[in-house]
Amino acid sequence: MGVDLSELVPKQPKLIRDFSGQTVAVDAYNTIYQFLAIIRQPDGSPLMDSRKRVTSHLSGLLYRNLNLLEAGIRPVYVFDGKPHELKKGTIEERAAIKEKAQAEYEAALAEGDLERARSKAQQTSRITKDMVEEAKRLLGLIGIPVVQAPMDGEGEAAFLVQRGHASAVASQDFDSLLFGSPVLVRNLTVTGRRKLPRKQVYINVEPERMELPAVLSALSLTREQLVEMCILMGTDFNEGIRGIGPKKAQKLMSEHGTLERVIAAKNYDIPQWQEVRRIFLEPAVEDPGPPAFGEPQVERIVDLLVGEHDFSKERVESPLRRLVEMRKEQKRQGSQLRLDKWF
Amino acid sequence: MFKARIKADVLREVITVVGTLVEEVKLNISSDGLSLRAVDPAHVAMVELVLKAGAFEELKATACEIGVDIDKFREMLKLARAGSVLRLSHDEDKNKLVVTIDNLTRRMSLVDTAGMSDPKVPNVNLPAKVRVKTEELNQGIRASESISDHIALIATADMFELSAEGETDSVSLKLPKDLLEALECKDTVKSLFSLDYFSNMVKSVGNAPSVTLNLGTDYPVRIEFDLAGGEGYVKYLLAPRIEND
Numbered sequence: 001m002g003v004d005l006s007e008l009v010p011k012q013p014k015l016i017r018d019f020s021g022q023t024v025a026v027d028a029y030n031t032i033y034q035f036l037a038i039i040r041q042p043d044g045s046p047l048m049d050s051r052k053r054v055t056s057h058l059s060g061l062l063y064r065n066l067n068l069l070e071a072g073i074r075p076v077y078v079f080d081g082k083p084h085e086l087k088k089g090t091i092e093e094r095a096a097i098k099e100k101a102q103a104e105y106e107a108a109l110a111e112g113d114l115e116r117a118r119s120k121a122q123q124t125s126r127i128t129k130d131m132v133e134e135a136k137r138l139l140g141l142i143g144i145p146v147v148q149a150p151m152d153g154e155g156e157a158a159f160l161v162q163r164g165h166a167s168a169v170a171s172q173d174f175d176s177l178l179f180g181s182p183v184l185v186r187n188l189t190v191t192g193r194r195k196l197p198r199k200q201v202y203i204n205v206e207p208e209r210m211e212l213p214a215v216l217s218a219l220s221l222t223r224e225q226l227v228e229m230c231i232l233m234g235t236d237f238n239e240g241i242r243g244i245g246p247k248k249a250q251k252l253m254s255e256h257g258t259l260e261r262v263i264a265a266k267n268y269d270i271p272q273w274q275e276v277r278r279i280f281l282e283p284a285v286e287d288p289g290p291p292a293f294g295e296p297q298v299e300r301i302v303d304l305l306v307g308e309h310d311f312s313k314e315r316v317e318s319p320l321r322r323l324v325e326m327r328k329e330q331k332r333q334g335s336q337l338r339l340d341k342w343f
Numbered sequence: 344m345f346k347a348r349i350k351a352d353v354l355r356e357v358i359t360v361v362g363t364l365v366e367e368v369k370l371n372i373s374s375d376g377l378s379l380r381a382v383d384p385a386h387v388a389m390v391e392l393v394l395k396a397g398a399f400e401e402l403k404a405t406a407c408e409i410g411v412d413i414d415k416f417r418e419m420l421k422l423a424r425a426g427s428v429l430r431l432s433h434d435e436d437k438n439k440l441v442v443t444i445d446n447l448t449r450r451m452s453l454v455d456t457a458g459m460s461d462p463k464v465p466n467v468n469l470p471a472k473v474r475v476k477t478e479e480l481n482q483g484i485r486a487s488e489s490i491s492d493h494i495a496l497i498a499t500a501d502m503f504e505l506s507a508e509g510e511t512d513s514v515s516l517k518l519p520k521d522l523l524e525a526l527e528c529k530d531t532v533k534s535l536f537s538l539d540y541f542s543n544m545v546k547s548v549g550n551a552p553s554v555t556l557n558l559g560t561d562y563p564v565r566i567e568f569d570l571a572g573g574e575g576y577v578k579y580l581l582a583p584r585i586e587n588d
Contacts, residue, residue: 010458018384167386213460334493336537337582338386342465342563 003230005174008246009215011208016188019168019207020072021338023291024185025147025157027171028077029127031189032135034172035060036125038190043114044105044121049309057131058309061138062301064189066319069142070326075189076145076166076291079132080153084279086237086272098124134304141301143294155179155283165290167340168209175236177212178227178280184210219250227280228259232268237276241268295327296320345372345407345433348400351423351444353571356549357394358420360570360577362413363543364390369459373406376575382462388540389462391578398574400428409433409440410454416442419449465580469557469565471498471532474525475518477548477568480505483516484542490514493584494538498528498558507538524553532560534583544579561585 039056040046046056068075083091101123108117136146149156157169158181168183169176176184187205216223232249234240244252256262259273298320305311357377361368364383371378376395383389396402423429423444430443440451483505487494490509497504503523506515520526541564548554548568557565566579 010455012458014384021385021387211458211460214458217460218457334535334584334586336385336387336584339382339389339465339563339580339582340386341582342467343463 003174003178003233003235005246008219008250009210010218011210014207014209016071016207019185019188021336022167023074023076023165024168024170024188025160025166026075026077026189027154027157027169027173027176028079028135029153030171030173032057032127032131033125034190036127037122040118040121042118043109044118053309054131055309057135058138058305061135062305062316065142065144066323069323074293076147076160077139078147078149078153078157078160081149081151084151084237086276086279089239090236098126138301138304141297141304143296145291145293147288150286151284156285157181159283159285163287164340164343167338177210177215178230179283180223182212221253224281225253227277229253231259231270231273231276232262235276237279238270238273241270296323298324344403344405345409345431346403347431348428349431350400351420351427351429353398354416354429355420356570357392358413358416359547359549360390360392362417363547364388366413367410367454368413369408369410369456371408372404374402374404376402380462388579388581391464392570392575394570394575398571407433408456410456410459411440412454415451419444422447467563467580469559469562470530471528471558472525473498473503473523473556473558474553475503475523475556477552477554479516479518480545480554484538484545486514486516487538488542492538493535494541495533495535496556496558496564497531497533498526499531500528532558534558534561534564535585536564536581536583540581544581
């Protein structure tokens with residue numbers, strides 16, 4: 001979930017190929033959730049193999065990453081570590097939403113309301129330990145580096161960009177900006193076409209690039225103030241003040257300057273806000289060194305997806321072979337570096 | 344506030360330089376002149392450009408930023424006659440740039456600069472410096488373009504070389520020290536560059552008779568030349584290609 005800043009931040013529309021040659025730090029959980037939610041049958045049931053194991057995430061990870069790699073983009077997947085103590089509330093809340101959605105999904109299915117069933121089913125998506133392990137295994141076989149964050153994945157991803165190991169964080173959430181990522185890209189790891197909720201309308205989803213300095217200057221805030229503003233609205237680590245959205249929060253911050261003064265002036269109660277502030281401004285991170293990319297291991301990917309999970313052999317093998325050929329050609333031609341390396 | 348008169352030829356030099364890398368740019372304007380900094384969408388190259396007040400026929404400005412669409416200027420400049428002088432003024436109320444050539448006026452809508460931050464200038468330490476005649480460089484580029492899509496720029500203590508390897512043919516332009524306007528190089532340096540980028544950059548050199556190249560090994564090249572007869576300058580920075588193992 002994370003904080004929603006979409007109405008306030010300046011975005012630059014981009015095409016996938018604009019990111020060619022760049023390494024992006026992908027928020028792995030966020031992306032896998034997207035796959036689990038979106039890649040479903042018309043009645044809302046996820047893709048499954050013959051043993052009823054969900055395979056939506058594997059399908060998404062394979063095909064989306066092949067698209068990115070073909071476009072010359074180099075993804076690094078950053079997985080969440082241990083959640084912070086303060087995230088428990090959010091986690092429990094999400095579990096409750098899923099339980100409720102599960103019941104509503106079953107009810108809608110029983111009534112034969114497929115559209116409602118599908119939309120409810122999307123909210124029931126859960127990432128299991130097995131899914132994470134298999135996702136990491138598949139990514140490794142494709143040659144995509146996996147980074148294990150000590151705590152929050154978006155904090156680690158932001159750090160990879162700051163350290164120059166990647167040029168942007170890819171996530172649907174805005175939190176990486178709070179964690180200090182200079183650049184955030186949305187809609188990079190999701191498909192190009194998406195159905196609007198509760199409508200039979202499809203829209204094209206193109207990547208959007210956001211730069212932290214531009215966001216801060218558009219809001220006339222410092223990063224510390226942006227974090228404090230989001231604490232007012234509520235984050236994954238704290239409940240916000242009821243009725244305060246982005247616009248009000250920004251107004252309060254520019255009027256009072258600091259969250260401490262907003263709280264004093266308005267007599268708000270935000271337990272442990274200093275700790276939340278610290279989570280964003282001094283996230284727990286580790287430097288894994290520069291990411292090491294490998295070559296796709298076609299046979300082993302076929303064993304995993306076709307052998308164990310009943311994917312179509314043709315549909316797994318042929319795009320992989322195409323990628324391998326392309327990589328050979330790229331090697332022959334040498335590669336263009338980006339200036340970011342020298343910033 | 345921004346009000347200026349500028350020769351179409353001078354503005355064309357600026358637009359040609361910027362247009363090699365980006366389609367939209369933020370101009371920083373003050374009474375000292377105009378400056379800009381832009382990075383191309385692929386982050387392979389950047390440009391810094393300064394046009395001093397002396398490059399304008401007339402300049403009245405307080406510090407401001409305007410975001411412009413390069414294509415709109417190209418269209419206007421096509422309409423300019425030889426020796427034309429353009430009048431530019433910023434209509435702050437409507438946020439438009441009013442461009443007038445002779446009796447023709449175009450009111451240009453501007454690009455929102457909120458999402459455009461000023462790119463940082465990378466920190467590169469380039470050990471070699473070569474000043475070479477623009478026409479020599481152009482000849483080497485034209486010869487290379489027919490056989491390859493990348494070139495090597497090499498400097499040694501006593502010469503500068505531009506070389507291209509094709510599948511069957513190769514091209515080399517060798518300029519010994521006495522044919523160069525300047526050469527400062529202790530150890531041999533060599534970097535590869537995309538010919539596409541490099542050639543567009545060198546083609547954007549207007550009337551400047553020479554170009555300065557700052558080089559390292561597997562490092563970006565900095566390409567510097569004068570604008571508007573010395574009343575301004577351009578500094579391009581282009582990231583190298585590297586040979587894959």
